[in-house]
Amino acid sequence: MIRPGLLVDVDSVPGDAVLLDTRLTTSGAPGRERYDAGHLPGATYVDLDDDLADPPGADGRHPLPTPERFVAAMQRAGVCQDSTVVVYDDGPATAAARLWWLLRDYGHDDVLVLDGGLRAWSDAGRPVSTTPTASGPGDWTGRPGQLPTVGADGAAGLARDGGLIDVRAAVRFRGEQEPLDPVAGHIPGAVNAPLTDLTDELGRFLPSSALAAHFEALSVSGSARVAAYCGSGVTACQTLLALRLAGLEDGALYPGSWSGWITDPSRPVALGG
Known part of the structure; x- marks a missing residue:
C-alpha cells in the first residue's frame, strides 16, 4: 500500500x-x-547530525541544516530531481520523518516513509545487507520554505491558543526527568501528546481514522493552527507526518523546540501538567 507523499x-x-x-x-x-x-539492500546512509542538522547553538541541539549542507548530502546520496525517495529508520519514523519533512520543505514531494522501518522489513523476512552502497552523484536541488515553521514567539502564541503540541514523553513534559537538556519542563500552554501514541507496538502508524480521533481529542482539526515541538526539532516531524496521515492540514514545526527555547533564560518554563 502506498499513501502518496x-x-x-x-x-x-x-x-x-x-x-x-x-x-x-x-x-x-x-x-x-x-x-x-x-540495512535495506541499496540503501545509502544519511547522518542526522552531519546531514540533517547544523551544529548545536542558540537554535537548539539540531537546528535545521543550511541549504548548502542539505542539498550536498542529498546529492551525495544519489537523489535526483525525478527520484522517488523512500526514507526509513529503525521503526517508528522518529528520525525518518525529519528527512521526509526536509525533502518536502525543499519542494520534493515524491518522498515516502517506510512504515515500520527496518524492523518491519526484517519481520517480513526481507534480506538486509552489510555492504555500504556507493551512490552516484545526484542532481537534486531544492529551496527551503515550502512547509510552515514557527519561531519561539510563534510557538508561544500558539501555546496560548492551545495549538502547540509537545510530543515528548510525559515525564519530560512535566519536568520530572530530563535526560538530554539542562532545563526540565515545557512551554507554558503546550499540550502533551507523546509521539509513542501514534504507532503500534511494531512501530507502524495507526490507521488514519485512529490518528484523526487522536488529534480530535486534542482539539486539533483541519482548520486549527497547530505546531509541534520535541526536544530538538527532530521527532516532532513524526507528529507532523501523523497529522497528514489523519487527513489534516500541514502543521508547523518549531525547529528549535525545547532545546532552543531554553537558550533564552527570559522565556518562561512550566512544570507539571
Missing part, C-alpha cells in the same frame, strides 16, 4: 526508489554502526 509498506517499495537510511540514536550504537550492521 506519506507512507509505503514493505510490499510496495518502488524498485527504482532511492533508499535513504537514517537512524536516531540517543544511546547505544551510533546510526552509522547500525547501518553497517544491516
Whole structure:
C-alpha cells in the first residue's frame, strides 16, 4: 500500500526508489554502526547530525541544516530531481520523518516513509545487507520554505491558543526527568501528546481514522493552527507526518523546540501538567 507523499509498506517499495537510511540514536550504537550492521539492500546512509542538522547553538541541539549542507548530502546520496525517495529508520519514523519533512520543505514531494522501518522489513523476512552502497552523484536541488515553521514567539502564541503540541514523553513534559537538556519542563500552554501514541507496538502508524480521533481529542482539526515541538526539532516531524496521515492540514514545526527555547533564560518554563 502506498499513501502518496506519506507512507509505503514493505510490499510496495518502488524498485527504482532511492533508499535513504537514517537512524536516531540517543544511546547505544551510533546510526552509522547500525547501518553497517544491516540495512535495506541499496540503501545509502544519511547522518542526522552531519546531514540533517547544523551544529548545536542558540537554535537548539539540531537546528535545521543550511541549504548548502542539505542539498550536498542529498546529492551525495544519489537523489535526483525525478527520484522517488523512500526514507526509513529503525521503526517508528522518529528520525525518518525529519528527512521526509526536509525533502518536502525543499519542494520534493515524491518522498515516502517506510512504515515500520527496518524492523518491519526484517519481520517480513526481507534480506538486509552489510555492504555500504556507493551512490552516484545526484542532481537534486531544492529551496527551503515550502512547509510552515514557527519561531519561539510563534510557538508561544500558539501555546496560548492551545495549538502547540509537545510530543515528548510525559515525564519530560512535566519536568520530572530530563535526560538530554539542562532545563526540565515545557512551554507554558503546550499540550502533551507523546509521539509513542501514534504507532503500534511494531512501530507502524495507526490507521488514519485512529490518528484523526487522536488529534480530535486534542482539539486539533483541519482548520486549527497547530505546531509541534520535541526536544530538538527532530521527532516532532513524526507528529507532523501523523497529522497528514489523519487527513489534516500541514502543521508547523518549531525547529528549535525545547532545546532552543531554553537558550533564552527570559522565556518562561512550566512544570507539571
